Amino acid sequence: MTDHASLQVSPKEGFLRVVTSFAEATGKALGLGKAEALALTLSAEEVFTHLCRVVPPEGERVEVRCSEKGYCVQVDFLFPAVDFDMRTFNITTTVSLRDEADFDRMGLLLASRSVDRFLMAKEDGRRLRLSLVKEKVYPPVEVGRPLEAKPLETFFLKIPDAEELKLFAELVATAFDERDLPDFFGYPGKLADMVRGGGYRAVLAMGSGGEIGGGALWHWIGSRSVEWLGPYTFSQRDGSPMPKALLERCIADVARTPAVALVSRFPVPGLSLESFEYLGSLRVRSPDGTSFFREARARLLQEDPGSVTWAHPTMEEFLRGEYRRLVLPREVRVVKDRGEGHSPHAVLFTAFDRPRGSVFLEPVWFGEDFLQVLGQHLDLFRREGMLNVFFHMDAGCSWQASFAPGLLANGLEPRYVLPYGGEGDVVVFQLDPEREGGKDS
Amino acid sequence: MRKSPPLDELVPEHVRRFQAYVPSKPDDELKKIYGCSRLFRLNNNENPLGPPPAAWKVVRDFPPPSVSLYPSGDAYHLRHRLAERFSMHPDQFLVGNGANEVIAFVIKAFCREGDNIVTADRTFAVYEWVAEFSGFEARLVPLRDFGFDDEGMLSRIDERTKILFVCNPNNPTGTWWSEERLRRFLDRVEGRRIVVVDEAYAEFVENPDYPDGMALVGEYPNLVVFRTFSKMFALAGLRIGYLAGDPEVVDVIRRTCVVYSVNGLAQAAALAAVGESDEHVSRTRELVRRGKAFLEKEVGNLGLPYVLGEGNYMMIQLPVNDALAYRKLMTRGVMVRTMTGFRFPDWIRVTVSHEEIMEAFVEALGEVLAETEAGQRLSTTESTATTKLACRHGRLG
Numbered sequence: 001m002t003d004h005a006s007l008q009v010s011p012k013e014g015f016l017r018v019v020t021s022f023a024e025a026t027g028k029a030l031g032l033g034k035a036e037a038l039a040l041t042l043s044a045e046e047v048f049t050h051l052c053r054v055v056p057p058e059g060e061r062v063e064v065r066c067s068e069k070g071y072c073v074q075v076d077f078l079f080p081a082v083d084f085d086m087r088t089f090n091i092t093t094t095v096s097l098r099d100e101a102d103f104d105r106m107g108l109l110l111a112s113r114s115v116d117r118f119l120m121a122k123e124d125g126r127r128l129r130l131s132l133v134k135e136k137v138y139p140p141v142e143v144g145r146p147l148e149a150k151p152l153e154t155f156f157l158k159i160p161d162a163e164e165l166k167l168f169a170e171l172v173a174t175a176f177d178e179r180d181l182p183d184f185f186g187y188p189g190k191l192a193d194m195v196r197g198g199g200y201r202a203v204l205a206m207g208s209g210g211e212i213g214g215g216a217l218w219h220w221i222g223s224r225s226v227e228w229l230g231p232y233t234f235s236q237r238d239g240s241p242m243p244k245a246l247l248e249r250c251i252a253d254v255a256r257t258p259a260v261a262l263v264s265r266f267p268v269p270g271l272s273l274e275s276f277e278y279l280g281s282l283r284v285r286s287p288d289g290t291s292f293f294r295e296a297r298a299r300l301l302q303e304d305p306g307s308v309t310w311a312h313p314t315m316e317e318f319l320r321g322e323y324r325r326l327v328l329p330r331e332v333r334v335v336k337d338r339g340e341g342h343s344p345h346a347v348l349f350t351a352f353d354r355p356r357g358s359v360f361l362e363p364v365w366f367g368e369d370f371l372q373v374l375g376q377h378l379d380l381f382r383r384e385g386m387l388n389v390f391f392h393m394d395a396g397c398s399w400q401a402s403f404a405p406g407l408l409a410n411g412l413e414p415r416y417v418l419p420y421g422g423e424g425d426v427v428v429f430q431l432d433p434e435r436e437g438g439k440d441s
Numbered sequence: 442m443r444k445s446p447p448l449d450e451l452v453p454e455h456v457r458r459f460q461a462y463v464p465s466k467p468d469d470e471l472k473k474i475y476g477c478s479r480l481f482r483l484n485n486n487e488n489p490l491g492p493p494p495a496a497w498k499v500v501r502d503f504p505p506p507s508v509s510l511y512p513s514g515d516a517y518h519l520r521h522r523l524a525e526r527f528s529m530h531p532d533q534f535l536v537g538n539g540a541n542e543v544i545a546f547v548i549k550a551f552c553r554e555g556d557n558i559v560t561a562d563r564t565f566a567v568y569e570w571v572a573e574f575s576g577f578e579a580r581l582v583p584l585r586d587f588g589f590d591d592e593g594m595l596s597r598i599d600e601r602t603k604i605l606f607v608c609n610p611n612n613p614t615g616t617w618w619s620e621e622r623l624r625r626f627l628d629r630v631e632g633r634r635i636v637v638v639d640e641a642y643a644e645f646v647e648n649p650d651y652p653d654g655m656a657l658v659g660e661y662p663n664l665v666v667f668r669t670f671s672k673m674f675a676l677a678g679l680r681i682g683y684l685a686g687d688p689e690v691v692d693v694i695r696r697t698c699v700v701y702s703v704n705g706l707a708q709a710a711a712l713a714a715v716g717e718s719d720e721h722v723s724r725t726r727e728l729v730r731r732g733k734a735f736l737e738k739e740v741g742n743l744g745l746p747y748v749l750g751e752g753n754y755m756m757i758q759l760p761v762n763d764a765l766a767y768r769k770l771m772t773r774g775v776m777v778r779t780m781t782g783f784r785f786p787d788w789i790r791v792t793v794s795h796e797e798i799m800e801a802f803v804e805a806l807g808e809v810l811a812e813t814e815a816g817q818r819l820s821t822t823e824s825t826a827t828t829k830l831a832c833r834h835g836r837l838g
Contacts, residue, residue: 123449223460252784256566258460274813275762275787300764301781303484305466306474327768329474 003030004067011048011055011062011079019048019064023075030068033137039114040134044075046111047130055079060127070197071190072116072135078127117351120364138187141173149175149234152213155205155242157249160215162192168204168215172232179284179292180268182229183353194219203249205233205242216246218253224260224420226250226301231270243270255301260420263298275299277326280416282430285387287357296416296428304328307424309395310335312404315414315427319395322417330425335401342402346370348377357387366399371406378410378431389431396424455576462570477774481801483792484778486612486642486754488675490728493721495713496676503706512705515695516683519708522715523683527655532688535695536711538702540641540669540682545571547665547684549697551603551635552577559597560606561589563614563784565639568606587748588616591626604635609652610642613783613790615750620652632663635690640666641682642752644673644722645729651751655685662687665694670707672753673725674714679707729753732793739803743810753793756780757806761813763789769812773805 005026009015023044027037044064051062063078112118117133149171160168169188172181184190194200195217204215216230228250231243254262264276276297285291306329311319316334323330346367351360359381367373381389391412393400412429419425465471468480491497513519516536524531537543548558548571560568562581572579580602582593589607598605607626610617618626623638630636638654654666665686671677681703684694714721736755740747746758759766763779766789770777780788791802 248784248786251781251786252562255782255784255786256569258463274760277762277765299762300768303465303764303767303779305463306470327765327772329768329771331474 004065005029006063006065008061008063010057011052012057013049013052016045016048016052020045022064023066026066027073027075027134030066030073031136032073032134036073036134036137040073040075040132043111043114043132043134044077047077047132050111051077051079068197069133069199070195071138071184071193071199072133072197074134075132077130077132078123079130080127118349120347136190136193138189138193141170141186141188149211149213151235151237151240152205152207152211152242155207155213155245157245158204158206160195160202160204162196164204164212165192165195165202168202168212168232171212171234172215175234176232176268179286179294179356180266182266183355191217201250201253203246205246214242214246216250218250218262220259221263222420222422224258225418226254226259226262228262228264229266230268232268233270247275251301260302260304261298261300261418263296263418263421265294265296267295267297271297279326279418280428282388282390282415282428285357287355287387296418298419300419304419306330307396307420308333309424310398310401311395312401314408315401315404318414319417319427326417326419328417328419328425333398335398337402343367344369346373348373350377352386357385359386359389361389361391363393363400363403366402370403371409374406374410391429392421393427393429394422394424395427396422453576456574459574471771471776472774475768475771477772479774481775481794481798483794483798483802484776484790485677486672486752486790486792487677488673488725488753489792489794489798490675490721490725492675492710493714493718495717496674496710499710499713500706503709507705510705511701512703512708514700516703516708516711519683519712519715522712523685526715527685529655529658529685530688533658533691534683534685535691535698536681536683536703536708537698538682539671539680540639540667541567541571542680542699542702543667543682543684543694544568544637545575546694546698547604547635547637548572548575548577550694556601556603557599558604558606559594559602561594561608561611564589564606564608565612565641566782568637568639584611584614584616586616587611587614587750589618591618591622591629595626595629598630598634602634604637605630606637606639608639608641609654610646610751612642612752613754613756613778613780613785613788614748615642615752615754615756616748617646617648617651617751619650620657621650623652623654623657627657627661627664630663632661635663635665636661637665637667637684641669641672643668644718645726645753646751647726648751658686662690665690670711670714673722674711674718676707676710676714679704679710681707681711725753728795729793731796732799735796735799736791736793736803739799740806743803743807745810754790755793756785756788756790758788760810761787763787766806766809769809770802770805773808775802775805777802 007022009018020041024037024041027040032040055062060080065076067074115132116135119131121129123129166188169185169191173185184194195202200217200219202215202217205213207213213236214231214233218226218228221227231246233242236242264271276299279296279298281293281295283291284294309319309330309332311332312335316332319332343365344367346369347365349362349364391407393403407429411432413432415428415430417425417427472480519536520531520534523534535543537546544567554576557578557580558568558572559580559582561584563584569579580597582590582597584590589611594605627636640654658664658666665684667684669682733749733755737749740757748756763781767777767779778790780790
């Protein structure tokens with residue numbers, strides 16, 4: 001179990017110091033370095049200051065929870081549902097120092113830029129939860145060490161300890177193309193903390209002398225999908241039972257859980273193709289000017305009971321075609337604009353993978369200004385030299401269907417459907433790479 | 442203003458970790474979403490012959506005014522009939538709303554915080570589920586040669602182990618322990634833990650070495666036997682099952698049970714089924730025997746590995762993931778059980794049924810395999826080597 005602490009305070013500025021001291025001290029106690037703890041504290045300060053303005057002081061108290069997730073520290077603010085100005089959490093937001101109304105938003109802008117991730121969600125149907133996440137800093141993997149691995153005639157599966165995991169990360173980083181790996185393999189300590197924090201599970205195939213022959217990881221994405229990473233095997237002979245044994249261990253772990261799908265977004269050789277269905281691919285451009293296709297595959301873990309998919313008319317044909325191809329029973333409900341009102345401001349969450357020139361967008365809130373907001377985001381990414389832009393749209397959430405025409409109009413194309421990747425299926429869009437050029441490798 | 446309860450404070454940690462089981466949709470809905478006009482249910486090991494004639498008659502003639510009356514709270518007449526049938530005392534029986542309910546009764550009766558149960562990893566899921574969502578550890582022992590591993594189970598016992606669950610024959614592999622092996626296991630446990638032997642499919646077994654758990658209750662007071670009316674007696678829709686054991690043990694379990702949970706129609710139909718079952722059992726066994734022979738031949742022709750033990754089902758390994766095969770079979774109006782949830786990825790379990798339904802299943806399966814390039818590859822290589830890893834009427838020991 002990971003460590004955590006919590007605090008309940010009235011939303012009054014007199015408690016500001018209490019909240020910031022709590023965030024800083026707890027952040028440090030949970031393993032953040034001085035700079036990261038200060039950044040988290042700054043964020044917490046700005047959020048609480050804003051809450052003091054919008055939450056009625058005599059009403060319900062604000063709860064502040066601080067918890068360690070292994071490789072990061074998360075601060076959650078839980079407060080009564082109020083009109084919280086989320087638009088400042090758009091990465092593209094700017095404020096004018098001449099406009100007094102903008103001063104209020106300046107704080108939230110700072111808060112959003114000081115953390116690695118933020119998330120807004122409803123909690124128990126009565127409160128909002130704003131989560132701020134700050135990651136720890138880790139030294140990168142030492143590359144270039146010769147790969148010391150040999151075929152194992154016999155092996156056993158083991159839940160690794162931290163040292164074995166770090167060694168495993170080094171082996172993976174050495175043996176596999178960096179493009180085929182999630183970035184955390186470049187930081188062995190981070191991987192060890194991700195597993196220790198409970199977010200990731202790992203298994204290694206080891207020889208009797210403790211040699212590592214291979215391994216795999218898996219973790220939940222949302223409440224109904226598990227992402228499979230592997231099988232990473234080192235110098236094993238063709239036809240080795242190791243990849244299958246690793247996969248079966250993962251399946252045994254998640255088979256009797258609510259997980260509906262096991263997805264693979266970083267397939268490697270050895271992934272049993274007959275076990276995983278081909279979903280589609282992304283054309284990923286590398287900083288060296290080349291590009292390659294990254295496949296996505298999945299297998300369902302249960303008998304698909306069918307579900308509802310919300311589709312804007314512009315997406316209906318694509319979705320129906322994919323569901324037919326994948327034999328996924330879906331009731332496609334077409335969303336139509338009946339003139340109803342929307343929030344004036346759209347909010348997008350942005351995650352950067354700068355070393356690889358990639359950026360991932362997810363909708364947080366739909367608003368009338370979505371086209372403008374998306375355009376601002378794309379301009380920013382272009383200016384910052386981002387090569388790959390992805391957008392994840394949850395087709396299980398009716399409100400997200402409205403993003404589709406704006407995405408298509410701006411050159412984002414649906415590439416594949418990730419079954420049960422969110423509330424429902426997630427449609428993965430990619431900004432058409434042809435617009436930016438690039439040659440295949 | 443509407444105020445929701447603070448669920449984060451009210452819900453215990455072990456319940457928070459657990460998610461609700463989502464049962465499959467009703468047949469009419471499934472047919473609609475999979476676009477099929479027929480649906481052969483080969484997923485739940487139901488008896489295609491229906492209930493024994495006497496039980497059928499009870500259901501058909503059940504007087505509507507009776508539904509306004511509470512049923513017998515403890516299935517009085519049924520327990521007496523079972524006592525006659527098995528030469529035991531009525532107090533040695535406890536009737537529940539399906540075997541699932543009696544599993545919960547037993548776990549509630551014997552486990553408290555920190556306790557554990559021991560069972561197999563690839564067996565009927567409900568022992569594990571009930572333990573876990575009740576906050577108790579389920580220690581799962583890997584199957585050995587598709588069967589329960591007695592030594593493995595014994596090695597996982599510690600001072601906090603309260604119950605050992607053995608599914609005999611095992612669902613979904615059909616493997617089973619002989620009387621000699623079961624006795625040896627019970628002797629090793631030395632009466633210090635409760636041993637539950639789930640005999641949900643006992644009536645399908647014809648092998649003389651198969652143990653009659655009921656007959657062993659007198660010798661082993663720590664033995665609790667589960668039976669159900671859902672499988673052989675085809676009363677699954679009425680939800681009725683029972684357990685039998687030593688009077689003192691059953692008295693303890695009774696303290697945790699919910700009275701009036703078994704409805705009057707279920708009790709009346711089960712009473713009739715117990716009274717007149719020999720011919721029904723014979724006819725069902727004959728149907729299962731013929732169906733298995735057909736499946737063994739046809740599945741072998743498809744080049745697929747399979748496990749065919751006791752019970753009215755067969756397990757088949759596919760060269761394609763089982764959930765995809767399920768969806769493709771559903772579009773052809775055939776519903777099977779995927780085995781990933783039983784920790785047998787890429788296997789399906791199919792219920793033995795009437796010949797024409799078995800033919801429809803084999804035809805649909807053949808079409809699905811033909812669609813799968815990988816399936817074609819495997820059917821000519823790996824499968825020929827491993828076909829008949831089968832333990833047909835496999836005897837363990």
